[in-house]
Amino acid sequence: MKTNTTNRRSFSNVLATGALIFMTAAGFAQKKSIENPESIRPYHISVSKEAITELKERVNATRWPEQETVTDQSQGVKLAQIKSLVKYWGTDYDWTKTEAKLNSLPQFVTNIDGLDIQFIHIRSKHKNALPLIITHGWPGSFFELLKVIGPLTDPTAYGGKAEDAFDLVIPSMPGYGFSEKPKSAGWGPEKIGTAWDVLMKRLGYKKYVSQGGDWGSVVADAMGRQAPEGLLGIHVNMPATVPADVAKALKDGDPAPAGLSVKENAAFNSLNKLYTKGGGYAGMMVTRPQTLGYGLTDSPVGLASFFLDKFNEWTYSGGNAEKSLTKTEMLDDISLYWFTNTANSSAQLYWENNNNNFNAVEQRTVEIKVPVAITVFPGEIYQAPKSWAERAYKNLSYFNEVNKGGHFASWEEPQIFTIELRAAFKGLRK
Structure with a gap:
């Protein structure tokens, strides 16, 4: 296939400018961060038309490999499937609609330990809502969690009760999404967990709970070990339960x-x-x-x-x-x-963090001091047995197996995910 070199005329410039994202806004945010690193500042996403055009040009100039030599996915993603997705990406997909949806949400940025952290923050209209911070994973992002914002913060509109309400904080991890990229090593799950406690307290929450899947589970576990004042409990949907003999x-x-x-x-x-x-x-x-x-x-x-x-x-x-x-x-x-x-x-x-995130010993789950809730989804990488969970988490307060959903639980099954969080944290509400 002939490479369309004209479509690549300014790709390096796009990457160098971070895809031309929020150029003016970014400079303003940086200035404000220097003046007052601990301020909570409104955040607005604005990807340039040039960046969107460049992406479509790149997509449409793709040089494809040959088709897989098997009929299953044992060699990876099938050529026909990725071509279908990419064709849609280069023609009908519209980022501007997505951006508008994101900008309709209350977004903010604050500097914690030298990095600007972007986050979504929704306060429930209901009194005594339980503050909840949810951490995404890889290759996910805050997009995993958009479907549960309404049900968690406004339960009466989604079949729940006012006493089920949460105030919701959804940060992007350092190096992910619109959060700043670490400039040096050291930003592992432990440091992220510490930063999340700073964030919750900076928002005025004296008591709160934490939830996560994938890396979010690892971060939630780290917070459970740290047990900062005010953390009432955690919920994870990718628990580290594998015993030492099985891990070996x-x-x-x-x-x-x-x-x-x-x-x-x-x-x-x-x-x-x-x-x-x-x-x-x-x-x-x-x-x-x-x-x-x-x-x-x-x-x-x-x-x-x-x-x-x-x-x-x-x-x-x-x-x-x-x-x-x-x-x-x-x-x-x-x-x-x-x-x-x-x-x-x-x-x-x-x-x-090159530990095995499924192993209870490596993740030191027995050191977790706060109540732990676990939901097992059938499409998760592995389905944690309750027997292993009870050995791994000494403060296991809730365990349930559901019949639908996978690794991206809140994205795939938002209703089930919402019901699980309501049940998991019910006993921690004061």
Whole structure:
């Protein structure tokens, strides 16, 4: 295929300017940050027309590889599927509609420990709403959580009761979305957890709860270990429950330990599949995030296929993410990473924390001092057995298995996710 070189005339300039995002606003925000680092400042997203045009030009100039040589997805994303998604991206997808939706939400930025952190903050109209901070994961973002904003903050409009209400804080992790990128090493889950406590207290919350999936679970666990004053409890939907003997067998490539129950054996098999066939993405980010970043930063289709591989595998969809998420929803998330140029900076988090995030010992779950609630979704990377959860989390206060949803639980099944959070934190309301 002939490469359309004219379409690449100013791509390097776009990347150098961070995809031409909020040029004037960014300068203003930086100035205000220097004057008063701890101020809470309104935030507005404005991706330039030039950046959107450049993206479409890149997408439409894609040089495609040959088709896979198998009929399944064992070699990765199928050529026909990614071509369909990319065709929509280059023609019908409209970022401006997404941007308008985001700008209709109350967004803010504040500087914590030298980094500007962008976040969405919605106060419920109901009295005595429970403050809740929710942390997204990779390859997700705040887009995972938009569907639950209404049900969590305004429960009476979604079949709930006023006493179910939450005040909601949804930050973008450092190096993700519109939060600032770390300039040096050290921004791992522990430091993010500490920053989230600063954020909640800066917003005036003396008591609050924390929730997360994927990296958000790791951050919530870290906050549980830190147990800052005012943290009432945590809820996770990707818990670290794997016992030491099971973790060793998985690492060494040995058979499952004897005596596992049916659910424990199923969990072992799911994790073994991840370690032997599905963990290459993490291996690259844990060991060489910078090297990987060059390709994902330069190629929007490379970025899209890298993400689509995980959307297919981790949604409760039987391997076809479009049964759980629309093309627009997936491209909202992928476009966010592209426009903010965060493929590399987001991958750095894997390098910062190269522990196995499923292992109870490595995640030190027994050290968690606050009540812990867990919801197990059937499409999660592995379905944590209750027997393992009880051993891993000494303060387990809530455990439930639901019948729909996957790794991106709030994105796929917002109603179930909302019901679970209401139940999980009910006993912590004062």
